[in-house]
Amino acid sequence: MLDIRTHERSELLARNVMQRQVADVDEATATALARYYARQPAPPGVPGDPARMARGKALYERGSENRAACATCHGVRAEGFGIFPRLAGQHAVYLQYQLRVKQHDVRRTSVMHGMIGDLGSDDMIDLAAYLASLP
Numbered sequence: 001m002l003d004i005r006t007h008e009r010s011e012l013l014a015r016n017v018m019q020r021q022v023a024d025v026d027e028a029t030a031t032a033l034a035r036y037y038a039r040q041p042a043p044p045g046v047p048g049d050p051a052r053m054a055r056g057k058a059l060y061e062r063g064s065e066n067r068a069a070c071a072t073c074h075g076v077r078a079e080g081f082g083i084f085p086r087l088a089g090q091h092a093v094y095l096q097y098q099l100r101v102k103q104h105d106v107r108r109t110s111v112m113h114g115m116i117g118d119l120g121s122d123d124m125i126d127l128a129a130y131l132a133s134l135p
């Protein structure tokens with residue numbers, strides 16, 4: 001929220017949709033909102049295409065020559081921790097969108113950008129299918 005408010009984060013949807021919504025959200029309000037959302041129960045996960053989920057799981061767990069496995073930072077079950085966001089149960093469309101935005105360096109994202117340079121479009125769909133299925 002704070003990055004969107006200060007325009008540090010300004011990819012298309014952040015700019016066109018969210019910046020106006022958070023324009024007057026101060027730090028105390030952002031903290032209160034974050035605590036509220038962090039307390040909500042995790043979503044159950046929505047299974048997708050089995051072949052895509054299997055490929056996504058392998059990509060998530062193994063990494064490659066050029067990048068650490070996603071699980072190293074986001075957790076074995078994509079549960080997230082501290083600054084590493086939870087990915088489990090997130091909507092597949094949102095995950096794909098964020099991976100594209102980060103790969104093109106539109107969303108200021110020094111850590112993630114280096115991690116996903118070698119992912120193709122199908123890899124992103126596979127990863128999103130797997131992550132969206134996790135409870």
Ligand code: HEC
Binds near residue numbers: 068073084087109127
């Ligand atoms: C070295 C640690 C690290 C690794 C490895 C890593 N990430 Fe991340 N990721 C982060 C951090 C930190 C953030 C939060 C900051 C940001 O958005 O860039 C993040 C953010 C994200 C987001 C945005 C979440 C949201 O709610 O907007 C997605 C999606 C994501 N990572 C997917 C992945 C996938 C898929 C992989 C493996 C291909 C991966 N990450 C590997 C550290 C990592």
